[in-house]
Amino acid sequence: MxxxxxxxxxxxxxxxxxxxxxxxxxxxxxxxxxRTGFAHLFEHLMFRGTERxxxxxxxxxxxxxxxxxxxxxDYTNFYITLPRENIATALYLEADRMTGLDISPExxxxxxxVVVEEFNQRYLNQPYGDQWMLLRGExxxxxxxxxxxxGLSPDHIRAASLDEVRAFYDRFYQPSNAILxxxxxxxxxxxxxxxxxxxxxxxxxxxxxxxxxxEPVQSAPRRLEVERAVPADQITIALRMEHxxxxxxxxxxxxxxxxxxxxxxxxYQRLVKEQQIFSSTNAYITGEVDGGLFIxxxxxxPGVTIEEAEAAVWRELLLFATEPVGEKELEKVRNKFEAxxxxxxxxxxNKAMNLSYYAxxxxxxxxxxxxxxxxxxxxxxxxxxxxxxxRRDQSTTLVIRSKQ
Amino acid sequence: xxxxxxxxxxxxxxxxxIDITLAERHTAGNGVPVYxxxxxxxxxxxxxxxxxxxxxWQKHPFCAAATANLLSAGSPSHSAHELAEALxxxxxxxxxxxxxxxxxxxxxxxxxxxxxxxxxxEEILLTPTFPEEEVEIYRTKRRQRLIVxxxxxxxxxxxxxxxRLFGSEHPYGRGYAAEVYDGLTREQIVEFYQSNYTSEGTFxxxxxxxxxxxxxxxxxxxxxxxAPSVKPTRTIPSPQSEGSMxxxxxxxxxxxxxxxxxLFPRGHEDFIGMQVVATLLGGYxxxxxxQNLREEHGYTYxxxxxxxxxxxxxxxxxxTEVGGEVAEDAVRQIMWEVERLRTEPVSDEELxxxxxxxxGEMMRILDGPFGIADVTIENIQxxxxxxxxxxxxxxxxxxxxxxxxxxxxxxLAPEDLITVTLxx
Numbered sequence: 125m126x127x128x129x130x131x132x133x134x135x136x137x138x139x140x141x142x143x144x145x146x147x148x149x150x151x152x153x154x155x156x157x158x159r160t161g162f163a164h165l166f167e168h169l170m171f172r173g174t175e176r177x178x179x180x181x182x183x184x185x186x187x188x189x190x191x192x193x194x195x196x197x198d199y200t201n202f203y204i205t206l207p208r209e210n211i212a213t214a215l216y217l218e219a220d221r222m223t224g225l226d227i228s229p230e231x232x233x234x235x236x237x238v239v240v241e242e243f244n245q246r247y248l249n250q251p252y253g254d255q256w257m258l259l260r261g262e263x264x265x266x267x268x269x270x271x272x273x274x275g276l277s278p279d280h281i282r283a284a285s286l287d288e289v290r291a292f293y294d295r296f297y298q299p300s301n302a303i304l305x306x307x308x309x310x311x312x313x314x315x316x317x318x319x320x321x322x323x324x325x326x327x328x329x330x331x332x333x334x335x336x337x338x339e340p341v342q343s344a345p346r347r348l349e350v351e352r353a354v355p356a357d358q359i360t361i362a363l364r365m366e367h368x369x370x371x372x373x374x375x376x377x378x379x380x381x382x383x384x385x386x387x388x389x390x391x392y393q394r395l396v397k398e399q400q401i402f403s404s405t406n407a408y409i410t411g412e413v414d415g416g417l418f419i420x421x422x423x424x425x426p427g428v429t430i431e432e433a434e435a436a437v438w439r440e441l442l443l444f445a446t447e448p449v450g451e452k453e454l455e456k457v458r459n460k461f462e463a464x465x466x467x468x469x470x471x472x473x474n475k476a477m478n479l480s481y482y483a484x485x486x487x488x489x490x491x492x493x494x495x496x497x498x499x500x501x502x503x504x505x506x507x508x509x510x511x512x513x514x515r516r517d518q519s520t521t522l523v524i525r526s527k528q
Numbered sequence: 529x530x531x532x533x534x535x536x537x538x539x540x541x542x543x544x545x546i547d548i549t550l551a552e553r554h555t556a557g558n559g560v561p562v563y564x565x566x567x568x569x570x571x572x573x574x575x576x577x578x579x580x581x582x583x584x585w586q587k588h589p590f591c592a593a594a595t596a597n598l599l600s601a602g603s604p605s606h607s608a609h610e611l612a613e614a615l616x617x618x619x620x621x622x623x624x625x626x627x628x629x630x631x632x633x634x635x636x637x638x639x640x641x642x643x644x645x646x647x648x649x650e651e652i653l654l655t656p657t658f659p660e661e662e663v664e665i666y667r668t669k670r671r672q673r674l675i676v677x678x679x680x681x682x683x684x685x686x687x688x689x690x691x692r693l694f695g696s697e698h699p700y701g702r703g704y705a706a707e708v709y710d711g712l713t714r715e716q717i718v719e720f721y722q723s724n725y726t727s728e729g730t731f732x733x734x735x736x737x738x739x740x741x742x743x744x745x746x747x748x749x750x751x752x753x754x755a756p757s758v759k760p761t762r763t764i765p766s767p768q769s770e771g772s773m774x775x776x777x778x779x780x781x782x783x784x785x786x787x788x789x790x791l792f793p794r795g796h797e798d799f800i801g802m803q804v805v806a807t808l809l810g811g812y813x814x815x816x817x818x819q820n821l822r823e824e825h826g827y828t829y830x831x832x833x834x835x836x837x838x839x840x841x842x843x844x845x846x847x848t849e850v851g852g853e854v855a856e857d858a859v860r861q862i863m864w865e866v867e868r869l870r871t872e873p874v875s876d877e878e879l880x881x882x883x884x885x886x887x888g889e890m891m892r893i894l895d896g897p898f899g900i901a902d903v904t905i906e907n908i909q910x911x912x913x914x915x916x917x918x919x920x921x922x923x924x925x926x927x928x929x930x931x932x933x934x935x936x937x938x939x940l941a942p943e944d945l946i947t948v949t950l951x952x
Binding site: 138139140141177179181182183185186187188189190192205206207209210212213216233234235236237238239240241242244245246248249250251353354355356385386387388389393396397400403404423425426452455456459460462463464466467469470471472 | 540547568569572600609613616636665680780813822823829830849850898
């Protein structure tokens with residue numbers, strides 16, 4: 125639209141529901157190192173009402189709707205599902221809180237303590253709860269990915285002031301910094317006209333361009349060992365990846381599936397069942413836009429040493445560099461990608477979220493094009509990539525020892 | 529800035545009825561019903577086998593979950609690895625869930641791999657061999673996992689609450705030490721399979737793009753379930769609640785709070801009414817508990833209230849995790865909110881919102897073949913057809929503030945509530 129809002133629509137004839145998704149290009153990476161956790165705190169504040177709509181949830185509920193939001197390192201995402209007939213309610217509410225947010229000092233105080241309790245519940249009151257904070261702090265040095273979206277400490281959240289809240293809102297919650305996506309059984313041109321009707325008159329100040337802090341080149345392995353009151357030792361090995369749209373992303377994603385995508389995958393079959401080194405293992409990618417982490421993680425069986433466990437994981441990683449993956453094994457993970465994509469499309473909300481997400485990545489063709497990318501990856505390419513990527517001097521290892 | 533003429537919220541349209549696909553009932557030769565929900569044009573199909581094989585049926589600790597989870601651990605022609613390999617290869621989503629009453633074994637597949645997935649399902653469901661070495665691996669893995677789970681406050685409080693509600697010896701409340709896994713044997717598992725994975729009490733639900741090929745294959749697999757040589761039995765005694773308690777849990781920054789009481793089993797006439805009461809109290813964002821504990825006091829990130837039903841009993845539970853130093857006041861606030869339900873009639877406006885929450889939730893669940901399957905399974909377990917779900921809307925609509933008050937007075941007397949807290 126002329127004010128810079130990107131609008132993406134999809135007609136879904138299989139659903140009676142409408143999904144409205146609004147993505148703002150602001151996440152924890154946009155925060156100042158002194159106010160980490162701010163983007164997430166702000167996401168909570170977006171539900172604290174405007175002059176026109178003092179309680180955001182009430183009208184959503186009155187329209188038989190449901191809404192929620194989440195914050196990542198790269199973006200903040202708000203979504204509403206409701207019966208198709210009521211889609212205008214969702215558009216009204218999102219347009220309204222894009223301009224009219226009204227945060228009182230009392231609301232800020234109450235929300236800060238909610239977020240501090242979320243910090244406690246998710247990160248401190250759980251065994252291994254602080255592992256992601258520890259790992260990020262070690263794997264990244266300059267990048268703002270070095271802290272988790274919840275922030276570095278509850279103190280940063282407690283210190284947030286009303287002036288900072290307003291400045292953040294003015295800076296990032298602009299149409300030009302947002303992507304609106306709609307999925308419903310409504311003709312596309314009608315949906316576009318609706319977006320124009322509700323958002324067209326909002327003026328925009330362009331948000332400043334974000335330039336990520338470049339990570340210095342890593343030249344030696346990094347390692348952090350801590351002791352915690354946890355039931356079993358745990359080891360995590362992380363490697364920094366390239367940009368989300370790079371080939372590296374797809375190769376890493378596919379590798380983690382070969383390693384841990386289901387019971388037949390290598391980690392479970394060899395490290396859990398055959399060698400019985402771990403009671404549970406996993407491998408996945410975190411997926412941040414400017415380069416996330418490739419992660420291999422496992423909880424050790426009693427009696428197994430950290431050294432044995434670490435050696436076993438590296439053996440598996442380096443095997444990719446020396447032996448080509450079999451065609452059948454590769455076909456298996458390709459089938460899995462295809463199935464997951466199709467199962468995911470049964471849900472109207474997923475579709476709307478994907479529309480916004482791929483628009484944010486700047487390449488809508490990826491939405492339907494990723495299966496082809498996975499299918500184009502050959503055993504040779506995996507081997508080449510593994511030789512370059514699985515290097516100890518590029519790795520970060522986090523060991524959490526059980527304090528018994 | 530915004531147009532000045534746009535000030536009013538758009539008018540809202542309310543659904544009058546909820547559409548749900550009615551299940552088409554077919555019967556296998558041995559009497560096992562197969563319900564077909566042909567409700568999607570997309571190239572996917574989910575089918576679930578539901579057995580009377582939940583934890584309350586087991587004669588030996590951990591046996592019900594072990595049997596369900598080890599169904600895919602080997603057949604006469606394939607090893608556990610080969611079965612896992614095949615399921616993953618065809619992109620099938622295979623899921624095993626075991627609750628107190630039932631074991632639900634579900635497969636979800638792309639239509640292009642339907643024949644292969646059906647063949648796998650047949651092998652897994654009808655000819656499991658439960659190899660000794662797989663049982664051993666399972667024991668070790670699960671014992672370790674249980675130890676890990678028991679280090680988590682939320683897991684412990686859930687176990688503790690069930691024990692205090694139903695009694696330590698009751699099949700719905702009982703828990704076992706991790707070492708008890710050592711006593712789990714292959715013989716127990718085989719015996720449980722033979723008695724509880726039979727034609728007795730079993731049903732099948734297929735949902736999605738259900739064609740005649742899938743239907744006849746499922747009828748054939750279902751027909752392969754033998755009649756039990758001895759009809760499985762279980763004894764569910766009356767629960768013996770053990771009352772409120774606090775448990776010290778080292779190293780927590782929050783206190784977990786569970787408050788609730790025993791209620792009624794599936795199919796009770798007050799079920800829908802109590803759903804409304806529970807939703808009002810803590811079933812949505814904006815509920816009274818959220819308003820009080822989260823929005824006003826900032827004590828917690830979340831607070832919930834829900835009603836759970838089993839075949840032979842049920843309960844209502846309120847749950848939240850709060851800062852340790854405010855736990856006492858949080859319990860007081862919850863009790864105050866319960867008392868308010870019992871003394872003040874809910875306003876028409878608030879009740880209207882709660883009803884819309886329930887409708888909206890139902891519409892969302894029913895938006896897609898997997899959700900429709902879940903609702904259908906629950907309806908069959910409750911002895912009703914999917915017409916019940918459509919009727920439910922009318923019943924919810926008819927509930928008045930007086931009814932809510934009467935239900936709260938009847939079921940939420942403070943002396944009937946058990947409070948369990950866990951933390952430092």
